[in-house]
Amino acid sequence: MLLLFIAAYASIEFSGDFPKGSDSRSAMKALHFSFGLLVFFMAWLRLSMRLLSPTPHPEPTLPFWQRQAARRAHAALYALMIAMPLPGWLALNAAVALFHHYVRGDNTLRRMLPKRS
Numbered sequence: 765m766l767l768l769f770i771a772a773y774a775s776i777e778f779s780g781d782f783p784k785g786s787d788s789r790s791a792m793k794a795l796h797f798s799f800g801l802l803v804f805f806m807a808w809l810r811l812s813m814r815l816l817s818p819t820p821h822p823e824p825t826l827p828f829w830q831r832q833a834a835r836r837a838h839a840a841l842y843a844l845m846i847a848m849p850l851p852g853w854l855a856l857n858a859a860v861a862l863f864h865h866y867v868r869g870d871n872t873l874r875r876m877l878p879k880r881s
């Protein structure tokens with residue numbers, strides 16, 4: 765997961781080294797989306813595996829405050845793995861819907877909105 769994070773971060777950072785509109789820049793952005801989405805889906809996979817087969821208790825046991833600290837740190841890591849990719853994904857989706865509405869002038873955006881009675 766750490767390597768995927770690094771790859772997602774590095775691909776968007778290095779995309780700036782290529783000229784705007786170039787194929788290489790688009791390819792780096794596409795890599796960024798792929799790595800980012802992989803983080804998102806792998807996080808859910810990890811979470812479901814963890815719920816299905818709980819991790820063994822540490823032996824010898826740890827003080828209560830250390831177990832609590834570890835639990836919270838893990839929860840924060842899972843939240844990060846799920847929350848980081850979301851804004852990019854949503855912004856993408858939103859940009860494409862606006863493109864359809866204002867540039868192509870089709871009804872894609874209207875079809876996404878709830879029906880008015």
Ligand code: HEM
Nearest residue numbers: 769772773776796797799800801803848849850852853856
């Ligand atoms: C581990 C997950 C992710 C991390 C850590 C991450 C991080 C970043 C960072 C650091 C930037 C550059 C911001 C800036 O300096 O302007 C960025 C930009 C962006 N990200 Fe992500 N991102 C992740 C996942 C995603 C996903 C899943 C998508 C979409 C499918 C996405 C779409 C975008 C877009 C559209 C941009 C703007 C690119 C541009 O400049 O044109 N990101 N992201």
